[in-house]
Amino acid sequence: MLRNNAQHAGEKTVNPELTAKALAKAVCDGDIVNFRFLFSPFSPARRDSTERFETPKYAYLLPDTEMEHSDTFRAVLQIVRRGDIWAHVEQELEAKRPAQMPSELLLMLADNAVRSEKYTSAAQAYEVLRIRARMQEEFLNQGEIALDKGDIPRAVRAYLVAASLEYDYGAFPEPLPAVPNFQTRALMLHGDYPATPEESLPFQELPVFLRTGFTYLLLNPSLAAKLESRPIETRLDFFERLVHERDPRWGEFATRYQAACRLTQEFAERIQRALQNRAGGGDDDVLEDEIYAQLGENPMEIAAQLLGRSIPNGEWWQYLKEIAGEHPPGILFLSRQVIGEHETLLPRYRADSPLPIRLGLVEKRAE
């Protein structure tokens, strides 16, 4: 049966034009999965495969009319059709062994993947070409040059690309491109309960806070360390821009953060009144009563305010993970706090830090 299939498949003809177009599309899209698939044993581009480009399920491999008419696509198609490359492609699609992909096309694919911010695809392609680490350095060098010139937006972009090309060699079972796992990292940052408010993450001294923030947002301590030598004002500008790059909807979080601050302030005032009552000979139970009066039936009111919605029976860490997923930088301005019998998240920031105002987390005070 297998032999019959193979014989039948051997009679198949492949339209080379479709193969060329499919390869050019994968290169233009920066799509290493489709590119690899075209060289795989089950590829519709192979004569000995039973798969066919003409079937609707492979329409995604081919360019649409708009793409076909674009200058970029036509330029890539021309390179795919170039004598030496096309001869190699044909040879590899006929060979009865794992195909060797043409490096020139793969390099173009990787660059296009970076342009389209498909970083896992870019990292894989550069890794196959064995230039990933060096490409990271190239982007980082451009970041340093931009910093020297005071061009913060370009520097942040270059650092982010370099960080996004990172590979996780510890991944199981095989290495994979590193992905921004903010939810896990946020939990690690808030893993230890701060015994005093001063121990909490947002209360760290500014240089320490910036280092922690850079390491978290750039996913890489060595990239964060590179910024250490820059003046504090440059680091602040960089941080501000980085926050907006990592979270395009930062403004929404900042608005909710301000509301959460007001809620926390009201709560603190009530606690203060309760303490005064107790000092004045009031009932010891008043403090407890005040806490519950403030929190009502929902002890996670402040955390829900920060997230913008409540999580049924949600614990502090669930709120933290959700916030980290939606607004990664947001968790840098939060702290765990036990109130009554519950642990929740509170907005916290250093009053002497310029960051909360620059990031819109607190309203500007009138001069």
Added chain:
Amino acid sequence: MNQALTDEGYIDYYAILGLGRDAKPGEVRKEYRRRMKDLVYEIGETEITEEKRAFYLLEMAKLNAAFYILGNANRREAYTSERDSLIALEQRWRTAVDEHSAEADALRREFDRRIRGFLSKYIEEAMLDAGRDRECVEASNWNEAHERHASRILRHYRQSLYQKVLERLPFVEVTPPNIDWSERTETVQSILSEMMRNA
């Protein structure tokens, strides 16, 4: 393609202990204890961050494994011969590729299987086994918590060594790229400029 024979990437436990191949078991033990004592002292004097914790855990695991393997005659002989034959196999494969020999593909498959096996056995397995060895536990205070943290660190280390070997091997999955680094720098600049324009 012809590159000088190198053993970079094949973990060298003799080098980790700073010993020659003719080192006697007593020398292995003495050197291991001295280096472990220094390491434990250094750890005690250092403010431990997440990065440093990973670094010291790996250093400790490497010393433990070096003693565990080189301190036992059978394990030492097996390790040394496997390592030597693997280095020779790499050279045979590279020569076969240079000479366009028909056996190149078979050698590649064999090498790939054996290098993965070697690194797994002598990094992850040996380092974890060493952590359960009585003498290693006494010298390093290695415990279950270390073991729990170590698996990811050891996997990362194993893969980093594999990458070092891979760097000098013939290209298989892709044709050898012709990289012009001045062109690369220009491309990076133009990509960044495009991104800034589109932002």
